[in-house]
Amino acid sequence: MASDKTTAPEAVVVRFAGDSGDGMQLTGGQFTLSTALAGNDLATFPDFPAEIRAPQGTLFGVSAFQINFGSTAIETAGDAPDVLVAMNPAALKVNLAALKPGGLIIADTGEFTKRNLDKAKYDANPLEGDGLAKWDVLAFDISELTLEAVKPFGLGKKEALRCKNMWTLGLALWMFDRPREPIHDWLKQKFAKAPELADANIAALDAGHAYGETAEISGPLKQVHVDPVASEPGLYRTITGAESISLGLVAGAQLAELPMFFGGYPITPASAILHHLARLKEFDVQTFQAEDEIAAICSAIGASYAGQLGVTSSSGPGIALKGEAMGLAIMTELPLVIVNSQRGGPSTGLPTKTEQSDLYQAIYGRNGDAPMPVIAARSPADAFECAIEACRIAVEYMTPVMLLTDGYIANAAEPWKVPNPADYRPFPAKFLTEKNAKNAEGEDELLPFARDEKGARPWIKPGTPGLMHRIGGIEKAQGTGHIDYSPDNHQAMTDARKSKVDGVANSIPDQDVCLGNESGKLVLVGWGSTYGPIHQAVRRARKRGLDVSHVHVRNVWPLPKNLGDLLKGFDKVLVPEMNAGQFKTVLRDQYLVDAQPLTKTSGQPFAIAEIEDAICDALGEPRPSQIGGEVDVNETQLPSPEAANP
Amino acid sequence: MNDMTPVQTTLKDWETDQEVRWCPGCGDYAILKAVQRTLPQLNADPAKTVFVSGIGCSSRFPYYVESYGFHTIHGRAPAFVTGIKLANPELDVWMVTGDGDGMSIGGNHTMHILRRNIDVQILLFNNEIYGLTKGQYSPTSRQGTKSPSAPGGSIDRPAQPCAFALGSGARFVARGFDVSKNLPDVLKAAHAHRGAAFVEIFQNCIVYNKDVFNDFAAPKGAEDQQLWLEDGQPMLFAKGTKGLARDVENMTLKVVDVVDGDWEGAGVMVHDVKNRTLAHMLVELPFGPFPMALGVIYDDPRPAYDAVVAEEMSKARTAKAGNLGALLSKGQTWTVDGTAQDPI
Ligand SMILES: Cc1ncc(C[n+]2csc(CCOP(=O)(O)OP(=O)(O)O)c2C)c(N)n1
Ligand code: SF4
Ligand SMILES: [Mg+2]
Numbered sequence: 001m002a003s004d005k006t007t008a009p010e011a012v013v014v015r016f017a018g019d020s021g022d023g024m025q026l027t028g029g030q031f032t033l034s035t036a037l038a039g040n041d042l043a044t045f046p047d048f049p050a051e052i053r054a055p056q057g058t059l060f061g062v063s064a065f066q067i068n069f070g071s072t073a074i075e076t077a078g079d080a081p082d083v084l085v086a087m088n089p090a091a092l093k094v095n096l097a098a099l100k101p102g103g104l105i106i107a108d109t110g111e112f113t114k115r116n117l118d119k120a121k122y123d124a125n126p127l128e129g130d131g132l133a134k135w136d137v138l139a140f141d142i143s144e145l146t147l148e149a150v151k152p153f154g155l156g157k158k159e160a161l162r163c164k165n166m167w168t169l170g171l172a173l174w175m176f177d178r179p180r181e182p183i184h185d186w187l188k189q190k191f192a193k194a195p196e197l198a199d200a201n202i203a204a205l206d207a208g209h210a211y212g213e214t215a216e217i218s219g220p221l222k223q224v225h226v227d228p229v230a231s232e233p234g235l236y237r238t239i240t241g242a243e244s245i246s247l248g249l250v251a252g253a254q255l256a257e258l259p260m261f262f263g264g265y266p267i268t269p270a271s272a273i274l275h276h277l278a279r280l281k282e283f284d285v286q287t288f289q290a291e292d293e294i295a296a297i298c299s300a301i302g303a304s305y306a307g308q309l310g311v312t313s314s315s316g317p318g319i320a321l322k323g324e325a326m327g328l329a330i331m332t333e334l335p336l337v338i339v340n341s342q343r344g345g346p347s348t349g350l351p352t353k354t355e356q357s358d359l360y361q362a363i364y365g366r367n368g369d370a371p372m373p374v375i376a377a378r379s380p381a382d383a384f385e386c387a388i389e390a391c392r393i394a395v396e397y398m399t400p401v402m403l404l405t406d407g408y409i410a411n412a413a414e415p416w417k418v419p420n421p422a423d424y425r426p427f428p429a430k431f432l433t434e435k436n437a438k439n440a441e442g443e444d445e446l447l448p449f450a451r452d453e454k455g456a457r458p459w460i461k462p463g464t465p466g467l468m469h470r471i472g473g474i475e476k477a478q479g480t481g482h483i484d485y486s487p488d489n490h491q492a493m494t495d496a497r498k499s500k501v502d503g504v505a506n507s508i509p510d511q512d513v514c515l516g517n518e519s520g521k522l523v524l525v526g527w528g529s530t531y532g533p534i535h536q537a538v539r540r541a542r543k544r545g546l547d548v549s550h551v552h553v554r555n556v557w558p559l560p561k562n563l564g565d566l567l568k569g570f571d572k573v574l575v576p577e578m579n580a581g582q583f584k585t586v587l588r589d590q591y592l593v594d595a596q597p598l599t600k601t602s603g604q605p606f607a608i609a610e611i612e613d614a615i616c617d618a619l620g621e622p623r624p625s626q627i628g629g630e631v632d633v634n635e636t637q638l639p640s641p642e643a644a645n646p
Numbered sequence: 647m648n649d650m651t652p653v654q655t656t657l658k659d660w661e662t663d664q665e666v667r668w669c670p671g672c673g674d675y676a677i678l679k680a681v682q683r684t685l686p687q688l689n690a691d692p693a694k695t696v697f698v699s700g701i702g703c704s705s706r707f708p709y710y711v712e713s714y715g716f717h718t719i720h721g722r723a724p725a726f727v728t729g730i731k732l733a734n735p736e737l738d739v740w741m742v743t744g745d746g747d748g749m750s751i752g753g754n755h756t757m758h759i760l761r762r763n764i765d766v767q768i769l770l771f772n773n774e775i776y777g778l779t780k781g782q783y784s785p786t787s788r789q790g791t792k793s794p795s796a797p798g799g800s801i802d803r804p805a806q807p808c809a810f811a812l813g814s815g816a817r818f819v820a821r822g823f824d825v826s827k828n829l830p831d832v833l834k835a836a837h838a839h840r841g842a843a844f845v846e847i848f849q850n851c852i853v854y855n856k857d858v859f860n861d862f863a864a865p866k867g868a869e870d871q872q873l874w875l876e877d878g879q880p881m882l883f884a885k886g887t888k889g890l891a892r893d894v895e896n897m898t899l900k901v902v903d904v905v906d907g908d909w910e911g912a913g914v915m916v917h918d919v920k921n922r923t924l925a926h927m928l929v930e931l932p933f934g935p936f937p938m939a940l941g942v943i944y945d946d947p948r949p950a951y952d953a954v955v956a957e958e959m960s961k962a963r964t965a966k967a968g969n970l971g972a973l974l975s976k977g978q979t980w981t982v983d984g985t986a987q988d989p990i
Contacts (some may be wrong), residue, residue, distance in 0.1 A: 302729025
């Protein structure tokens, strides 16, 4: 967004970066809300350090929040920011490389002190030389201006400086022509117990806004108006993946007509789900903070056994601990939903960064032949639907189901058209209340492991008169469920468990092509949170006339029945994923297709351009950068998927 | 335990058609019989009774009791019990575990079920050995226990289950042994206690750790080494000829002789199941110089976690039934009509 731009851009990317103590996530969150209220589509990417209170001013203590918003469909947080707000030297240093050439830097000179420059390992003040010539720079003393603005409220200096983020937010609100009232309201609510803090923050916000107005006369600061997006009529709100999964689980339990039991143990980034659900007792949601992840899943299985919908949630290391218990749920054929908010691994890995590297673990990561359905959410909004689907499969098939999401989806926010619960098909759980068979003598008999047409066994709540029986992890005889180690029986039970889970494919829709043709030269097959960048990259490539399609798989296990045939209609299959090539291997194994990997494990989501380059390489076409440089910002976001299908 | 409509049953009603697969002579048989004998006396309802176990010889127990049963995974039974009780506090749950299951791999869960005080009877069969895996030493094996994994004798110092339980915050701690005629009374007391009731049952593994408890649990001749505790009764043993008295100087207990039944004169203490300090002393008494403290050592109930949660849940539900539509549209929303936006 250079100063000479006069036309309204269709999309803008802004990154707020500062010290982890500067409140950048809060600033970003409120800016997101105002953007949503202004009717723009948007996607966000909060990127924060693993340390709770990283030492001030350091490079590793930088916290950033990026938002991409526009008047067209937005599906990624954007490759390169147009505007970078840098609250200190470290924030500038860490984020500068990402900034688009010609982009705008807004910097707080008050923080560019010798001490902070040293901490950021700058020899000289970057704001002073010509090192930033590629960009527009707007550097002024935000700290001082904030102190000035909040002076009447008599705060200490430290407290007063805490209002800096609101000052900056005020400026950003002015820049993008946003109303301040919703933020005023929010501040009043947030500081209801300390009205002087509310007033100070409001004053800072207003001062930032006023600064924009008065500084407009000259310099690089221009007010920009981004038109609202044309979206389906309805009621909207913003939602993060963690919220959406929580709400989807609540909806799923209601559709199953079951109380929900959620067993969890804190871990980033999965904890947010526990926190959301802990407040929903009136929805018959019981949360239990267990002593570890093993107890969390075991308690959830116990609750399922007793007739509730057991749910557990964790991230990679915790999911690893749950493995043995998942096997028990598979063996005893009890419903259970396991949510894995994936993060960078192995081991502790990158707790606050995103990755999709737990796919093998989800599909294969248990001892024995232990098949389990796996679903992957593609976006925060999609996670709602996926959570309901996970509940449905668990209850209808009497099986544990894993729902995969990741750190990116969990934290990112997007506008969400609030669904109407009445639009979903209920799948009420049925409990056996009477013996379900006759023995040779014609007497009533209980067969806890009899199977229905889907291969599911009956769900029998302890407490039901006359249906006492025993279950466990030891191999059980078909029908009766008595301990049975005999060779034929184990063969038959292994087959039964497999065919039941395979049969889930009969209850899911055929795989669609979400963009492009049903056959052709190249298909990009994605799963999970890579949806946004793949989709945008395929759009751009198709716009330039390339023959490429996008297939995005939700049911990663079992796979949709038509997927193999669909993929065989393409000359080439490219699988972008944030791991070392796991889904690629699954596809090769299942369909003997020559799926090629496009991998990324930097803890950052794919940039659209990275995928676009890979498309060009796969098709033997020159990359965009080789034939005339950057794609114009307005080209990065195209209208609806349907309209973009050439 | 729970308030249940009394149901008339006999020992036979609690037997399953499954073949019992413990080694002939194993102490587990006696415990099974004691439990099956006790359940009718409790008027327990098989349909509302659940036996939950981990893994081990002892954990096969649920297969042999005609009630609901869940044979889970090694060490994790407490977590399953917790989920079951939170989902349905009406169920009467018994948990069966071993010294390996409950004190080794599942030690963490044992601690937390006791600390949380879930309403359950926990029976820890202590045979001081890993039976099912063929005789390795366990966390309760005495130092020097020879086993395939410690041919020269174990070096580790053993853990004391009852001391562990008290340390974890247990509000009921009792001890018994497999062939003891008093075992049903101990089980009844555990069942009467609301909250987690921890019962350590010494059990003879006749194959891998034969007769290690004979000093106090031999079928004949070891009675003098048993101190059967009873609330409000003097702590006497050896046919009333000995008792436990305060050793004030050392802030502990001592054995005193009781002449002509004058236990008061000898300074013998009266057992008080609500005296936590006393309980700590009793579970730590070194066997040999002291008798084995058996029966109900400690019983001082506190509200059970599952009961408190159930109350909270029902309060939340009656206060306001959740409206999903309202929940989904919570927070700041905006309406789009036609193509233009309509910010609030
Ligand atoms: C995760 C796991 N690790 C190890 C085992 C093997 N294992 C089965 S039972 C057992 C020990 C049982 O000892 P204890 O709890 O004392 O029961 P006992 O057989 O003596 O009654 C072990 C180590 C297992 N089943 N699962
Ligand atoms: S190995 Fe020991 S504990 Fe196991 S059944 Fe045999 S005697 Fe009993
Ligand atoms: Mg043992």
